[in-house]
Amino acid sequence: MERSVSTGDTPRGRQRLSRERVLDAAVGIADAGGIGALTIRSLAQELGAKPMSVYYHVAGKEAILDGIVDVVFSEIDLPSPGGDWRSELRRRAASARQVLRRHRWAIGLMESRTTPGPATLRHHDAVIATLRAAGFSLEMTAHAYALIDSYTYGFALQEAGLPFEGPDTVAPVADSIMEQFPAGDYPHLVEMATGYYFKTSYDFADEFDFGLNLILDALSNSLS
Amino acid sequence: MERSVSTGDTPRGRQRLSRERVLDAAVGIADAGGIGALTIRSLAQELGAKPMSVYYHVAGKEAILDGIVDVVFSEIDLPSPGGDWRSELRRRAASARQVLRRHRWAIGLMESRTTPGPATLRHHDAVIATLRAAGFSLEMTAHAYALIDSYTYGFALQEAGLPFEGPDTVAPVADSIMEQFPAGDYPHLVEMATGYYFKTSYDFADEFDFGLNLILDALSNSLS
DNA sequence: TAGCAGTTTCGTACAAAGTACGATACGGTC
DNA sequence: GACCGTATCGTACTTTGTACGAAACTGCTA
Numbered sequence: 001m002e003r004s005v006s007t008g009d010t011p012r013g014r015q016r017l018s019r020e021r022v023l024d025a026a027v028g029i030a031d032a033g034g035i036g037a038l039t040i041r042s043l044a045q046e047l048g049a050k051p052m053s054v055y056y057h058v059a060g061k062e063a064i065l066d067g068i069v070d071v072v073f074s075e076i077d078l079p080s081p082g083g084d085w086r087s088e089l090r091r092r093a094a095s096a097r098q099v100l101r102r103h104r105w106a107i108g109l110m111e112s113r114t115t116p117g118p119a120t121l122r123h124h125d126a127v128i129a130t131l132r133a134a135g136f137s138l139e140m141t142a143h144a145y146a147l148i149d150s151y152t153y154g155f156a157l158q159e160a161g162l163p164f165e166g167p168d169t170v171a172p173v174a175d176s177i178m179e180q181f182p183a184g185d186y187p188h189l190v191e192m193a194t195g196y197y198f199k200t201s202y203d204f205a206d207e208f209d210f211g212l213n214l215i216l217d218a219l220s221n222s223l224s
Numbered sequence: 225m226e227r228s229v230s231t232g233d234t235p236r237g238r239q240r241l242s243r244e245r246v247l248d249a250a251v252g253i254a255d256a257g258g259i260g261a262l263t264i265r266s267l268a269q270e271l272g273a274k275p276m277s278v279y280y281h282v283a284g285k286e287a288i289l290d291g292i293v294d295v296v297f298s299e300i301d302l303p304s305p306g307g308d309w310r311s312e313l314r315r316r317a318a319s320a321r322q323v324l325r326r327h328r329w330a331i332g333l334m335e336s337r338t339t340p341g342p343a344t345l346r347h348h349d350a351v352i353a354t355l356r357a358a359g360f361s362l363e364m365t366a367h368a369y370a371l372i373d374s375y376t377y378g379f380a381l382q383e384a385g386l387p388f389e390g391p392d393t394v395a396p397v398a399d400s401i402m403e404q405f406p407a408g409d410y411p412h413l414v415e416m417a418t419g420y421y422f423k424t425s426y427d428f429a430d431e432f433d434f435g436l437n438l439i440l441d442a443l444s445n446s447l448s
Numbered sequence: 449t450a451g452c453a454g455t456t457t458c459g460t461a462c463a464a465a466g467t468a469c470g471a472t473a474c475g476g477t478c
Numbered sequence: 479g480a481c482c483g484t485a486t487c488g489t490a491c492t493t494t495g496t497a498c499g500a501a502a503c504t505g506c507t508a
Contacts, residue, residue: 034336035336104335105335105336107335107381108332108333108334108335108336109332110332110381111328111331111332111384111385112258112259112329112332113385114385114386114387116401118405121401121405121409121413122409122410124410124413125409125411125412126412128412128413128415129411129412132412132415138415138416138419138420141416141420142416142420142421142426142431143431143434143435146379146428146431146435147375147431147434147435147438149378149382150374150375150376150378150379150381150382150435151371151374151378151435152378153378153381154373154374154375154376154377154378154379155370155374155378157331157334157335157374157377157378157381158370158373158374158377160335161335161337161338162338163338163339177340177345181342181345185342185345185346185349186345186346186348187349187353188349188350188352188356189345189349189352191352191356191362192362192365192366195362196362196363196365196366197366202366204370207370210367210370210371211367211370211374211375214439214443215439215442217442218441219438
């Protein structure tokens with residue numbers, strides 16, 4: 001699946017519109033400028049069309065939001081119910097995290113979208129299938145499913161909310177935060193920052209594997 | 225002219241405005257009608273004031289959003305670094321989940337707010353303090369912290385996204401979803417639904433403890 | 449008491465955004 | 479060409495955030 005944002009002045013396409021083209025352009029705009037940059041007008045411009053033309057292909061802005069969330073889900077690798085369940089779930093979790101990193105805005109939308117699209121449902125179906133194939137009971141599948149997804153989305157949520165990204169970008173941001181507040185108000189936060197985050201060129205992204213492995217290990221124990 | 229009435233069933237207050245009163249009213253509106261209902265005008269009306277009056281107390285809508293996220297954090301019970309760390313963290317996680325249930329809209333905002341307020345920082349400080357007091361190393365504290373929070377927020381995120389709430393409300397929603405899509409497209413989802421969710425008057429909320437206990441147990445093992 | 453200097457509230461007005469409504473252009477079939 | 483479903487668009491109305499400056503209010507001093 002490929003998508004490219006037109007970088008400059010030239011609108012992207014001039015062919016016929018379609019629901020798919022509209023949603024792809026919407027994703028591109030949100031990626032480039034945040035969900036706030038996605039307006040019917042910017043969308044139309046990106047498509048080389050006029051605002052009202054968009055409405056022929058989608059019911060309204062709400063439908064666009066539902067649509068692009070489903071597009072995001074469609075980009076996540078599905079686990080295969082056949083293989084080793086732990087590595088399959090690890091792969092799909094890693095994929096989910098990467099996808100949600102590309103499309104930060106998606107996490108914020110999940111909370112408000114209550115009508116899942118086909119890709120979303122297919123995705124959930126595949127995860128459940130993998131757990132069932134691994135031998136989990138219905139009850140344990142429900143437990144494991146909620147647990148793994150909570151962790152994955154929650155991690156992505158936190159990652160999206162971080163004002164920095166990657167190692168070595170932590171310090172300046174932390175400095176500016178600390179300057180704002182009375183010294184000594186958050187001693188343990190400061191201890192973590194100075195004693196660990198700064199010292200080791202910390203990358204929050206690395207935390208993901210630790211938690212996921214812990215969870216999968218614990219679930220694995222409950223299997224036997 | 226305006227009289228300060230006793231009934232108080234209409235606009236909420238008539239006293240002087242303040243940042244705090246503005247933020248409280250904003251939270252109330254978002255709780256009642258979703259974040260979309262929160263406009264400067266609705267806010268002013270709730271406060272018994274005119275739109276532009278609000279701007280004296282907050283810099284703009286973005287500042288309001290930052291502010292109400294911090295209000296939400298301020299409502300979460302802090303763990304005490306002294307006591308039994310597992311029950312302390314369980315208590316604060318349960319509190320966080322409840323708070324985020326009261327203020328569903330907050331989760332969606334977290335993704336976009338990158339300037340934490342004082343309550344948010346104090347909250348993080350307390351969690352870190354509790355982990356450190358429990359004997360975790362700096363490194364393990366970072367791991368545990370990311371893990372627990374990811375789970376907690378992720379769970380709340382999923383809960384907020386569910387189109388139903390509580391037991392016995394699952395079925396009708398699931399029905400309408402299933403009707404929309406070709407039969408047999410999501411066999412495992414259907415199996416879970418018919419074989420488990422429907423059968424046991426399933427309440428997603430109960431999943432929370434399972435995952436949290438699993439995580440705390442696993443972390444506990446790593447202590448000794 | 450009158451006057452004055454903050455402090456707080458508000459009236460007016462404009463730009464950006466979603467979209468209802470109906471007209472227009474297009475593309476194929478008879 | 480006449481006709482018809484599909485796709486695009488022009489116009490215009492409503493809702494929202496907020497800039498700008500005036501008005502009202504508060505407490506204080508002369």
